[in-house]
Amino acid sequence: MLMKLGHILSAFIFLAGSHTALAENLDNVKPNQIISVTLSQLHPTQPSVGYDEIYYKLGRFSHEPKKLYDTLCEINGEKGIAHFYEHSKPTDASSYKCKEPVGTERDDMKTAVIGPDAKLYLTDGHHTFVSLWQLPEAGKDLKVHVIITKDYRSESTTDFWQNMIMDNNAWLFNRYHNPISWHQLPTDLELSKFDDDRYRSFMYFSRGISWDKPNPAMPYIEFYWATAVRTVFDLNQYDLNTQQGYLKALAEGGDAIIRLRSPNLGGSGKNAVDLGQYPKVSKKGLKHLQKRFSKLSYMIEYKQQLSK
Missing domain, CATH: 3.90.1530.10 (Conserved hypothetical protein from pyrococcus furiosus pfu- 392566-001, ParB domain)
Known part of the structure; x- marks a missing residue:
């Protein structure tokens, strides 16, 4: 009070x-x-x-x-x-x-x-x-x-x-x-x-699936994650302009994220667990992004409108 x-x-x-x-x-x-x-x-x-x-x-x-x-x-x-x-x-x-x-x-x-x-x-x-x-x-x-x-x-x-x-x-x-x-x-x-750093976006949408921000979070934490994930996971193999394509990337990329073991993730000086790594991919988190009104659906719809 x-x-x-x-x-x-x-x-x-x-x-x-x-x-x-x-x-x-x-x-x-x-x-x-x-x-x-x-x-x-x-x-x-x-x-x-x-x-x-x-x-x-x-x-x-x-x-x-x-x-x-x-x-x-x-x-x-x-x-x-x-x-x-x-x-x-x-x-x-x-x-x-x-x-x-x-x-x-x-x-x-x-x-x-x-x-x-x-x-x-x-x-x-x-x-x-x-x-x-x-x-x-x-x-x-x-x-x-x-x-x-x-x-x-x-x-x-x-x-x-x-x-x-x-x-x-x-x-x-x-x-x-x-x-x-x-x-x-x-x-x-x-x-x-x-x-446009696509891996920075990918880490944003991966929150609640394969990692989440610790509290307090170090500055630029998503960029450190993006730097590390870029070396082990190829986003070019996925269609990031559709909800299903992005969900597939999040699921398979999540598997790559939870396997990261570097003691200096992306040059951060910290390991993946310290930066919020999950022990396993959250099916609940993935399911949430499958909804009609989700962060992912709003993004895909807006991006598709830009291409018209």
Whole structure:
């Protein structure tokens, strides 16, 4: 009860004393502070995303407006949607009501850091924010709240990126796990500027089947898994554009995942069990994705519509 009260009080203090933070007025922003930014102010710290995960989110948003508003409330630390209406707009926070004040549920919020160039670099939430950027009713000017976790403004650009890697705040590998330079990162969160890492998507849909995120989960955990699975399982052998084809890949890929025994999975420094590996493939998890309305079905339907 006291912890909950503390969350609400901190959120109240934030709301009472802040304005929308733009890149040019971050002078007084400190680590652990919640700020309001537009998606266009956030710079990526990874070169690829899983397009199929993005397609799932977009497909579900189109079928379930409540899920969209739930997501908006969640990323702002407001727990979930309380009420939304036919006239509600994602870009107008006054047109819908969340369950709690901004910042109440900090663990649900996305994070960013301030770079030496006084730019904001997103360190968690790429898939969610890329999805919202793609929505015509949201887009690059959508305002969101993020938690600033670190301030690197006093560092040189070279030191900044070295420390970002050491702090697990950047993923400088392409979809084939070849190292890249920070110069090769996308300039914003528009989907087409990212590479499509199919194995990153595959690990997302494999959750609840052959592995699941431990709590707490290390940053970029799906990328570490994707790096390891890519070496033992060939997605090119499967039709990932149909629900049955993807289910077959998840079942057979699940067998490969539960057999991984590396003490340094994907270069993570941890073994597969530490990163959430299941002892056996979950038939229940596979069955859940066979449903008419599942993460997989929303993704497949959206992807098929794109090809028309």
